Amino acid sequence: MSNDNHTARPRRGVRWLGVTVLLLGTPLVLSGGDSPPQPSGSEPPIRVPSNVAWTEETLTIISNGDAFRGLLMARRCNHCHGEEGFSSVPVFPNLAGEDRLSFWKQMQDFRSGKRTSPVMQGVADGLSARDSADLAAYYSMLPTASDPQDTRAFPQAMQDSSRASIAIRLIVFGDGQRGIPPCQSCHGPVAYVKGAPPLATQNGSYLQQQLDHFANGSRTNDINVRMRSIARQLTAEEKTAVSEYYGAGFGPGVNPR
Amino acid sequence: MKKKIGFAAAMTLVGLAILSTRYYEVDLPVWHFLGGGKGPDPATLHLRGEFVESNLGAAEDSAGSLTVRMIAQQFVFVPQCIVVPAGVPVHFRITSADAVHMLSFLGTNYDLKALPGAVTEATFTFAKPGEFKIPCHEFCGAGHYAMRGQLEVVSRDQFSSLLPGERRTCEQR
Numbered sequence: 001m002s003n004d005n006h007t008a009r010p011r012r013g014v015r016w017l018g019v020t021v022l023l024l025g026t027p028l029v030l031s032g033g034d035s036p037p038q039p040s041g042s043e044p045p046i047r048v049p050s051n052v053a054w055t056e057e058t059l060t061i062i063s064n065g066d067a068f069r070g071l072l073m074a075r076r077c078n079h080c081h082g083e084e085g086f087s088s089v090p091v092f093p094n095l096a097g098e099d100r101l102s103f104w105k106q107m108q109d110f111r112s113g114k115r116t117s118p119v120m121q122g123v124a125d126g127l128s129a130r131d132s133a134d135l136a137a138y139y140s141m142l143p144t145a146s147d148p149q150d151t152r153a154f155p156q157a158m159q160d161s162s163r164a165s166i167a168i169r170l171i172v173f174g175d176g177q178r179g180i181p182p183c184q185s186c187h188g189p190v191a192y193v194k195g196a197p198p199l200a201t202q203n204g205s206y207l208q209q210q211l212d213h214f215a216n217g218s219r220t221n222d223i224n225v226r227m228r229s230i231a232r233q234l235t236a237e238e239k240t241a242v243s244e245y246y247g248a249g250f251g252p253g254v255n256p257r
Numbered sequence: 258m259k260k261k262i263g264f265a266a267a268m269t270l271v272g273l274a275i276l277s278t279r280y281y282e283v284d285l286p287v288w289h290f291l292g293g294g295k296g297p298d299p300a301t302l303h304l305r306g307e308f309v310e311s312n313l314g315a316a317e318d319s320a321g322s323l324t325v326r327m328i329a330q331q332f333v334f335v336p337q338c339i340v341v342p343a344g345v346p347v348h349f350r351i352t353s354a355d356a357v358h359m360l361s362f363l364g365t366n367y368d369l370k371a372l373p374g375a376v377t378e379a380t381f382t383f384a385k386p387g388e389f390k391i392p393c394h395e396f397c398g399a400g401h402y403a404m405r406g407q408l409e410v411v412s413r414d415q416f417s418s419l420l421p422g423e424r425r426t427c428e429q430r
Contacts, residue, residue: 044422047311053301174403181332185400193331193355223303224328224354225310229337232428
């Protein structure tokens with residue numbers, strides 16, 4: 001009796017070991033041990049949308065930006081973007097309260113030519129990565145509250161207020177049927193994604209222009225084709241509606257931070 | 258004693274059955290270690306590697322088999338619309354740029370989990386031509402419910418063979 005038990009125990013252990021090995025090993029055998037991708041006949045030329053990647057080094061450079069140095073440098077930006085970060089021409093973007101990461105990324109893209117603009121490429125050529133980080137720190141601190149003494153173009157009345165319902169639907173709910181996510185899930189205030197600027201105080205004409213550029217492929221510096229796949233699906237009316245709605249100051253998250 | 262062995266054998270069979278159908282979905286840290294941690298870095302997908310934007314979509318390798326590469330990210334799939342031929346095994350290679358996502362091919366039995374830092378692979382065969390929605394089936398953030406891709410299965414004649422180096426999505430068709 002005792003002899004029997006003695007011999008049975010190790011055997012049972014061996015069996016369980018076998019079962020475990022089998023359980024763990026089967027998926028490995030089935031998946032063929034994670035084979036490396038087969039190189040295809042010929043690779044297409046690699047297109048890189050932007051040289052900026054949200055790595056630790058990049059985030060460190062941006063977070064080390066010095067707002068006071070940015071304030072001194074911002075004098076050259078005032079002419080177009082306004083002394084308080086609100087431009088007087090609606091086609092130029094407002095920079096007050098701009099997100100640091102998106103500001104820095106756009107400056108780097110202007111420098112490397114990944115985003116084209118006759119004016120901004122020339123300006124960005126003279127700014128180092130650190131300069132851009134300083135400017136980003138400064139502009140992110142500017143208040144977005146309205147100022148009666150300023151010559152800002154910002155809140156511009158909607159040309160057709162009946163489009164507001166289209167805009168609200170896209171901003172709050174998106175369009176699941178076409179795979180268009182809601183604007184506010186990346187551009188705030190519900191959630192922010194790295195590199196997505198807040199839109200609540202942005203000029204409508206600028207937004208309209210950029211949406212058109214994303215849609216027709218003249219602006220291609222969004223990482224992983226995010227904005228291009230969204231803008232491509234929007235109709236002309238929807239683009240106008242969303243831009244005008246944000247440009248009128250109705251967008252969610254207008255309250256000064 | 259025999260009962261116990263029988264029980265163990267039954268459990269083994271059940272485990273094997275589950276694993277053999279869903280092995281690509283099992284996400285254990287062991288897998289990543291065995292794979293050598295060679296997965297793509299989610300932050301630099303667009304700079305180098307197989308998931309640069311010019312390499313996404315359906316591609317044909319030298320052996321003639323079809324590979325579809327996709328990125329899942331908050332809150333769009335890229336490419337948003339993919340086109341594959343019917344009745345041909347299609348190899349999927351999918352990764353995520355941020356959170357965990359899941360592609361659920363509505364109307365079929367297929368789904369695929371996309372993990373940041375790892376490539377999910379699977380080979381699916383779509384029997385009939387048709388259009389399938391691919392909603393994200395794993396909560397990934399504020400825009401999760403509007404995250405939806407599209408799969409167009411066309412007949413083999415319509416899907417002419419790809420040129421070397423060509424990548425096909427619905428937009429170009």
